[in-house]
Amino acid sequence: MTRNALCGVAVASLLLAGCSTQTANGESTLTELPTSTVRMPRHVDQSDRPQVIFDPCLDIPDSTLTAAGYDPTSEKNADFKGGSYTFLGCSYDSFHRPEGFYYGMNVLSGNISFAEEQEKKKDHSTPIDINGRRGLLIFDSTVTDYCELSVETSYGVLGFTRSIFSDHAGPAPVSEWCTGLEDTARTYEPLIPKGD
Structure with a gap:
């Protein structure tokens, strides 16, 4: 032969x-023979957008979650499987804070473009830098105890949506709504594939 x-x-x-x-x-x-190290996404939409190559549910180690103050055992699926775009995501609860509150956060990895995110959030966003990547801090004072942040990736965006849940009656101080969210994004950013 x-x-x-x-x-x-x-x-x-x-x-x-x-x-x-x-x-x-x-x-x-x-x-x-060559072997592939690229994992197929859990969901692929019907668009011609890039595939979502970073999956928060699979690509954020428990040690990173814990370092950022989140409980890995609280993980729940938060995917959005649309026909024209996809968000792969998981939600996490923070460890209870001594101040009498905890955070609930979704980490969403999607294939909408950063330009689309900028346009959608333009009335409530401020440009920021996350470890050299373009980002948006999204704050709307009419949405109580809530803050968002988006980071540009090679395939679209990595987004963070965070709510505060308090042991006390009434909302948390406005100054607390976004506190620490940029630090969380900077902790997770090194895990995003450097394809851009």
Whole structure:
């Protein structure tokens, strides 16, 4: 059997790690086939937008969540599977804070463009920098105990939506609504693939 035929059988089976080649003197060697390190997204929409290559549910280690003050055991799915765009996401609760409140946060990785996000949030956003990436801090004083942040990625945006839940009656002070959210985004940003 020729070298090409041997490799063809191995590729066709997709079960072998490589294929055998035979040199002119009759010795056999093993040639490694390339393996893909890219994971298919859990959801793919019907658009021509880029695939969402960072999945908060799979790509944020428990140690990073804990370092940012969030409880990994509180994870819940928060995906949005649209026909024209996709958001892969998970929600997390922070550890209870001594001040008598905790945060509930969604981390959403989507394939809408950063320009679309800017346009959508233009009335309530401020441009910021997150570890060298463009970002938006989104604050609307009419939405009580709530703040958002978006970071530009190669495939679209990574968004954070955060609510404050208090042990006390009434809302938290307005000054607290966005406190620490930029630090959280800076903690997670290094995990985003550097494809841009």
